[in-house]
Every structure is written in structure tokens, then in C-alpha cells.
Amino acid sequence: MTGKGSVNHNSRKFHAKNIDSERSYLNVEYCNEDVKDVYHELFDEALVRYNEKQTRSDRKIDDYYDKICFGKQEKPFHEIILQIGDKDNMGATTENGQLAAKVLDEYMRDFQRRNPTLRVFSAYLHMDEATPHLHIDFVPYTTGSKRGLDTRVSLKQALSALGFKGGTRSETELNQWVQHEKKQLAEIMLERGIEWEQKGTHEKHLSVLDFKKKERAKEVAELEAKKESLEEHNAAILETSEKWLGELENLEQEIHSAQEIREEADKKAEVAKKEAARYEKKLAEIAPMVKDMERFAVKYSYDPEEVLPEAGTLESGKSYREKKAKPLIEKIITVLRSVYRAYLDISRNYNDLQRSCERAWNKVNALSQYVEKLRDENIEMKEKLKDVQYLYRVMGKEKVNKIIQQGKEAETIEKMKRQAQRRTQWER
Incomplete structure (x- = not known):
């Protein structure tokens, strides 16, 4: 099939x-170039030649890639997607899927040589979807x-240069080229024992109208069968839905509880x-005084006998020292030390x-992250539901459960293979 193309999706960005x-x-990456770099490679020289011929500046082209992107005649690039079989007969985790991947790899290796006017970037x-497939x-x-640039973008002319000439509406250059590439793929398939079943092409003598009627009848019969199957599994679906809804309700209740805890923690943090x-304001007010007190406390912490000198020869001086000066200094020292201890306690x-405040805020931040995580899980569970x-x-419950079981078994096998490889490497 041909597609619009999404390089970011293909590269798994x-x-x-x-x-x-x-x-x-x-997955296998064969090439991943910036399409703008490819445009410079293919068209820069032709763009210079074109602009040199123009006598009017409004006819000159500044960026050829932008011109093609915003124009209506050509697409900036094209994409084809090739797949062999489907998930039922060529599942990516099966041996047939591995065989299909080898065929597609061999096809890709020769694509650019076979199509030189289609510059692959x-x-x-x-291999990470249901069936192996190739994006080019x-x-x-x-x-x-x-006309225009002597080297320019053109799907029609590029395919014509490869030998595909347009005819009727159903036999365009693109349709002819697509059929040719399918045959190339079919030849590689046949070498590996895979036959191309061209569905709907064996009744050559049916008129187009009769053929369409027959196909529609098949579709109606398939839809009727699907309808019956869906009706049979309605009860199972409702049961599963109720289970998921119950889990969602529990999760929403958990989110609500976490929010209440967070609000309480916010209040405690604010009080703290x-x-x-x-306390910080009080400390700022008494800090200057405490500095002086600390200095005085150190100064007067010595024995009062060393601080006050002897009173000379007068007896009244000694009496003054013993009865008044010494007790007063002792009281001052006691007060200063008490104030200093109070300051240390406050500090x-x-x-x-x-x-405590930091711990409270850390708890608030942790709860915020937990609430966000729960919300994300809630959204994810709704999508899964x-x-x-x-x-x-x-598809029906039985088929879905079977596919899930097959996927789990394939993952288990792959995990065991990787473990065996690691053991082998370790032993070596």
C-alpha cells in the first residue's frame, strides 16, 4: 500500500x-536521513541554475523544499508499506513471521538499485507490531x-524514467510500478516457499458488477457471523467492564484520600x-543583645577576687568589696548566663x-508527585478499558484471551533465550 508517511512514527520517536x-x-533501520538534506543534495545545483535565468525576483525560489510542501502539484516525499500475510498466518512472534522478515529484508536490499530515480531517505x-512490515x-x-528546475520532484516522470508509461485510468504509472514491485516481492517469497495468493483475481470471466455483488454478499455474511459472535460475548464484556470500572472507582477513591492527606500536610507545613x-523574628531582635551578654559573661566568668582588686589599706574598702561589690558581680554573672542559656534554647x-518545616514540605512534594502518578494511572486505565x-x-473474548496467552508465551520464550545467551557469554 502507499501511505502519507510519518518518519517520526517509523523511527519510533x-x-x-x-x-x-x-x-x-x-526493528531494522536501513537509513534515516533528514529529507531537507536530501533535497539539498538533489536540487541545490538545479535551483541555482534556475534562479540565474530569472529576470524577476518574485519568480526566484528561496527554498525548493518549502515550495513543494506548500504547493499542490507534488508531495515532498512518498511512502510505500509492504507486508506479507497477516497476524493470523505471519505473526511477528512466530516462525512464519521471522520468515516474512527475511523476505522483506532481501527485498529492501535491492530496492534502491532497482529504482534509481526514487531517492530513499x-x-x-x-517487528514490534502484530505482523512484520516494511516502510520505505x-x-x-x-x-x-x-520546465521549472531541470532536476525537480515528479513521481510521474520518475516512474516514466523507470519504463512505466501511463495508459488508462487504472493503468497509471504508479499502478504499473506497484504491480511490478509486488511481483519482485513475490519472486523472493517463492524462493522461500511462500506462494502469492492473489485474492479476488481468479474469476476472470465475472463482470465487474457481478464480482462486486458477490464480494458484498461475502461481506454481509461475515458481518452476520460477527454480529452473532458479539451477541454471545456481550455478557462477558459487561462483566469485564464492571471489573475495570470497579478498579477505577477504587483508584479514584485512593486519589481523593491522597488529596485530603496532602491538604492536611499543607496546613501543618503552613503552621510550621x-x-x-x-522564632526567627524573636532571634533577630535579641541577637545583638546576646552578643554583648556573651562577651560580658566571658569577661566576668572569672573568680570575683581576680576581677576586683584588693581595697588598699583602708578597712572600709575591704568591707565594701566583700559585702557589696562581690555579691553584685556574682548576681550579674548568674543573670547573664541564664539569658545566654535561654538564647541557646531558643536557637x-x-x-x-x-x-520539621523542611520535612513537612518534603512530604507535601512527595504527596503531590503521588497524586499526579495516580491521575496518570487513572487516565491510562481508562484508555486500557x-x-x-x-x-x-x-474479535470476541475467546480470541482476545488466546492472543494474549500466545503473546505471554512468546515473551517468556524470548526472555529464556536472552537469559541463555547471557549465561553462555558469562561462561565464555
Whole structure:
């Protein structure tokens, strides 16, 4: 099939829901160039020649890639997707799937040589989806053109240069080329024992109208069968849905409880913050006084006999020293030391409160992250519930459970293989 093309999806810069990211390492990247760099490679010289011929500046082209992107005549690049069989007969985790991957790999190795006018810049073999398939993105170009750039983007002319000439509406250059490439793939398949079943092409003598009617009848019969199957599994789907809804309700209740705990922690943290601010203000007020007191306390901590000199020869001086000066100094020292111890107590309380405040805020931050995690899990579970309901609705419960079991078994086998490889490497 041909597609619009998404290079970011092909290179797994983002993952769609149908991708098993644990198997993405099995994907094969053949090339991954920036399409703008390819445009410079193919068209820069032709762009210079074209602009030199223009006498009017408004006819000159500044960026050929932008011109093609915003124009309506050509696409900036094209993509083809090739797949052999489907998930039922060529599943990616089966031996047939591995065989299909080898065929697609061999096909890709010869693609650019076979199609020189289709410049490939991105190509991937995907093994992390249901069935192995190949994405090839290319820029079609032609040389020697008489209008516009002499080398320019053109799917029609690029395919014409490969020998595909358009005829009727159903026999365009693109359709002819697609059929040719299918045959190339079919030849490689046949070498490995895979026959191309060209569905719907064996009744050559049916008129188009009769053939369409017959196909529609088949579709109606298939839809009726699916309808019956869906009706049989309705009860199972409802049961599963109720189970998921119950889990969602429990999760929402857990989120609500976590939010209440977080709000309570916020209140406690705010109270601690205000209390710490009050202590900090008080400390700021008494800090200058405490510095002086500390100095005085050190100064007067010595024996009063060393601080006060002897009173000379007068007896009244000694009496003054013993009865008044000495007791007074002792009281001053006692007061200063009490104030200093009070300051140390306040300082320790402030530091303890500050640490408590930090612990409270850390708890708030942890709870915030937990609430966000629960919300994300809630959204993810709702999406999974939709996917499960859709799968059961389309495929039926038994088939979905069978596929899940097969996937688990394949993962187990792959895990055992990797463990065996690691043991072998370790022993070596």
C-alpha cells in the first residue's frame, strides 16, 4: 500500500498504542536521513541554475523544499508499506513471521538499485507490531526537465524514467510500478516457499458488477457471523467492564484520600512555617543583645577576687568589696548566663522547627508527585478499558484471551533465550 508517511512514527520517536515497545529492539533501520538534506543534495545545483535565468525576483525560489510542501502539484516525499500475510498466518512472534522478515529484508536490499530515480531517505522493518512490515520513504525526481528546475520532484516522470508509461485510468504509472514491485516481492517469497495468493483475481470471466455483488454478499455474511459472535460475548464484556470500572472507582477513591492527606500536610507545613518565622523574628531582635551578654559573661566568668582588686589599706574598702561589690558581680554573672542559656534554647528550638518545616514540605512534594502518578494511572486505565472493550466487541473474548496467552508465551520464550545467551557469554 502507499501511505502519507510519518518518519517520526517509523523511527519510533513516538509510540502508537499498537506497538509492543519491548520488541522494538528487533526493528531494522536501513537509513534515516533528514529529507531537507536530501533535497539539498538533489536540487541545490538545479535551483541555482534556475534562479540565474530569472529576470524577476518574485519568480526566484528561496527554498525548493518549502515550495513543494506548500504547493499542490507534488508531495515532498512518498511512502510505500509492504507486508506479507497477516497476524493470523505471519505473526511477528512466530516462525512464519521471522520468515516474512527475511523476505522483506532481501527485498529492501535491492530496492534502491532497482529504482534509481526514487531517492530513499528513510526505511524501517518493524517487528514490534502484530505482523512484520516494511516502510520505505523516498523522493521521486526527474532530470533534464524543460520546465521549472531541470532536476525537480515528479513521481510521474520518475516512474516514466523507470519504463512505466501511463495508459488508462487504472493503468497509471504508479499502478504499473506497484504491480511490478509486488511481483519482485513475490519472486523472493517463492524462493522461500511462500506462494502469492492473489485474492479476488481468479474469476476472470465475472463482470465487474457481478464480482462486486458477490464480494458484498461475502461481506454481509461475515458481518452476520460477527454480529452473532458479539451477541454471545456481550455478557462477558459487561462483566469485564464492571471489573475495570470497579478498579477505577477504587483508584479514584485512593486519589481523593491522597488529596485530603496532602491538604492536611499543607496546613501543618503552613503552621510550621509561621511558627518558624516568629522564632526567627524573636532571634533577630535579641541577637545583638546576646552578643554583648556573651562577651560580658566571658569577661566576668572569672573568680570575683581576680576581677576586683584588693581595697588598699583602708578597712572600709575591704568591707565594701566583700559585702557589696562581690555579691553584685556574682548576681550579674548568674543573670547573664541564664539569658545566654535561654538564647541557646531558643536557637535550638528554631533549628528543630526549621527541620520539621523542611520535612513537612518534603512530604507535601512527595504527596503531590503521588497524586499526579495516580491521575496518570487513572487516565491510562481508562484508555486500557476502552481498548479491551473494543477488542472484545470486534474479535470476541475467546480470541482476545488466546492472543494474549500466545503473546505471554512468546515473551517468556524470548526472555529464556536472552537469559541463555547471557549465561553462555558469562561462561565464555
